[in-house]
Structure formats: C-alpha cells, structure tokens
Amino acid sequence: MSFNRKKAEEIAANICRNDDERSLIPSFVEVCSFLSDFPDELSWRTNKDNPVKPSVETDSGLSTLANRYFEGYRRSDFPVEPSTVPDEMVSVIMEKAYGYTTAQCEQIKLEHQHAMCSENCVGNLLERYLDSKLRDSHWSWCCGEFVKAIDFLGRNEKNEWIALQIKNRDNSENSSSSAIRDGTRIQKWFRSFSKDTIKGRPSFTNWAKLPELMQGYDLSEAEFKNFVSQYITAEKAKR
C-alpha cells in the first residue's frame, strides 16, 4: 500500500456537499500527502472504540480523515455561549476595587462572558480568513486539527515542505510543536502584539512581517476585519 492522490481526491469528493467545499479538495490531498511523508505528524486521539490511527494509505483511513477535515470546515466559529457559571466573588471584588454598583456588576458579568467567547473565536477566524485568501494558491489549510502544530502547508521553490504555525497574538499559548525533520521548515507568524512596549510602533498588528511565501496575497488587518464582520453576520443569520 502507498498513498494515492487520486484515491484521496475521490474519497473527499464523495463527502463534499457543494462547490465551496469541493474547492478545498486539493488542500485536503496535500495535507494527506504531507502525512504520507511524515506519518508521525498526525495528531489523533485513539480510544477503546477507535484504537487505530487512520492511515493515508488505506481507503478507510482517508475516509476518516476527510470526514474530520470537512466537519472542521463546516463547524461554525460563531461565539458559543459559555457553559460555566460566573464566580460571584468576582463581582464582590469589582464593586470594592472599581466602585461598580451591584447592578453594573450583573451587567458586566454577562458582557464579560460575551467578550471571553468572542476572544476564543479570533484564532479560528484568522485561519478561515487566511484560507479564504490562499485557497487558490500553493498553500494548503490543515483544517480539522489533525496535523500536529501546523496550520498551513506549502512548498518552496525546491519543492520542500514549508509548514506554517499561526497564532493570533504573541502571547498565545504555544502548541506542543514537534520539531519536524528532514527538510521541513516550520515558520511561525502571529497576527497581533499583546503589549505596547515598543514606543512609536505604528500598529499592534504584524501583517507587515508575514513569512516570505505568504506575501503577495493582499493579506491585511483591514481585510481580516471585513472577513470577520461578514462571517459573523452570516453565521448569525443562520441561527
């Protein structure tokens, strides 16, 4: 057995529901091709019911991966209501430390939860924005979160793999990134600075420092903002 691009394409095509999804098939195939070169980079939790990690060399493995890939794509990144109950002691501290009234604290409790949920979406929306601009390029989105610590895959002019790790902020938690061997380079990029430490910095965003091979695709904060605005509006309309 070995990895068969044609087979991966066919299996993905059977899962796709519309032209938009079908336009992601080349990315899915590239991701599988990468996992065929580096099987250890597959991030997959096994359990009693599913004890075996899917292999890109079998039909059933490709089918499992394609399902995960397109389910990830279909999943909404609209902010989800939190399932946690706010800690009442936070309101006590807010009242005494900042002078908010009890009524204000009640209001803040809700808004604070909305802010937290919104914060949790930004990273995923950033990947969706990049995919929307890069889908027709040589970059492939690692949708579905089954490639270890890698968000986009590309190749350089020597046809070597280039792996890209995206973070929303310079202080985002580090993913447990494994060093990839044999000619694969991991490039890292974060979108925004969390601290205003550099005097005179014109912007808190980092689009000017995109990795070289990501440049030339018109990626910008203003466009990201438009994308987020449109995405959230569209998702809200579905509810």
Added chain:
Amino acid sequence: MSFNRKKAEEIAANICRNDDERSLIPSFVEVCSFLSDFPDELSWRTNKDNPVKPSVETDSGLSTLANRYFEGYRRSDFPVEPSTVPDEMVSVIMEKAYGYTTAQCEQIKLEHQHAMCSENCVGNLLERYLDSKLRDSHWSWCCGEFVKAIDFLGRNEKNEWIALQIKNRDNSENSSSSAIRDGTRIQKWFRSFSKDTIKGRPSFTNWAKLPELMQGYDLSEAEFKNFVSQYITAEKAKR
C-alpha cells in the same frame, strides 16, 4: 548540618515588621521543617546569578526562604491593571454577534479587563482567607509559593504530614503536582463549581466538603465574602 527550628524562628523574627507578621513565624518554621523532611518539594528557580537552591539547613538558606515567605505575605492581592492591549477584533465580533454598539464595545473592553484582573485575584484571596482563620491552628500556610503544589501543611493525629492543595474552581488549571512519598497525603479541595450540571444543587460552592481536618474552623462562603470585601477595601485605601 541539620535543620534547626530555633534558628529558623530567629531568622524569621529578624525579618518581621509587626505582630501580625510575627504570628506567621510558626507557620514558616513548619514549612521549613517539611522541606527538611522532603527537600525535593522545594520549588525554586535557579539562574546564573543564583545558581544554588536555598537549604533549610543553612542560615543563608533560611534567610532566603524567610524573605520570600514574608515578601509573599506583604504583596498586595488588589487587582492589578493589565499590561496587555485588548484585541480590537474582539469588539468587531461583539458588535456583529451580540448587537453591541461601538460605544458599548469600548466600555465593555475596559470592564472586561477589570473582570479578568478581578478573577485573577480570587485564588490568592482564598488562601489569605483560609490563613486568617487557620493561623492559630495546627495548619501552616505555604506562603511565598516555594513548596511544590501545596498550599497548606498540617499533621494528622499520628503526626504524619498532611498536605492540602486548594483551588478556587473545579476547572482551575492543575498545578504540576508531584506525588509525595513516605506517608505524606495530599488532600485536594476546590471552593466552587464552574458548571451547573447537578440539578437541584443548592449552592455553587463546596464548603460543605472541606477535608476533615479543615472542618470546625467556621469556614464558609459568607465569611469568605466578608473577608474579600474588607481586604479589597483596605488595600484600595492604601493606594
């Protein structure tokens, strides 16, 4: 060399600035006594300037530990203003997802930061509250955060060490707790439930389930609330 309780007492007494601090000396000595039994439980970051971990068997080691202990006690747990800059994209999501106006989002940005800072204090305030009620008991507060994953130390009726790990919520991050050997038991307790999953639960707090040896000291949510209220008011007055 061996650990000398008298010496630890003297060194701590030289550092103390008032009667309140002096009433913590027995706790400090107990903590050192524990570290003398279990030197590996010392949590201490070394660096080029300070390459050696302090030992409870030397005067200089005791002095270093006493300074850390009482500096920890003196440090204010009033909420600190965050040094991070809010991510503007969160406001974009808030506007589109929840219908907040731009002006409301500006307001929420500040209140959300206040709420986060306040949340970050609760765990430390919980330790301070427990210390305030337990200082005269056989429990000793591991102030200064130099004992691995342990917040309070006590002994059972057989004079064996009992270590207590306190968390504010059932979903607080796990500290990298090391299993302690040789007759030391780690008991764990959390103050509050983060989820409303148990129908009919009368309370979101867990004071009714305190470890057996912590019972009988009148510890309660109502008293904790009073403590927090008074502590924050007093700290605010110092500013």
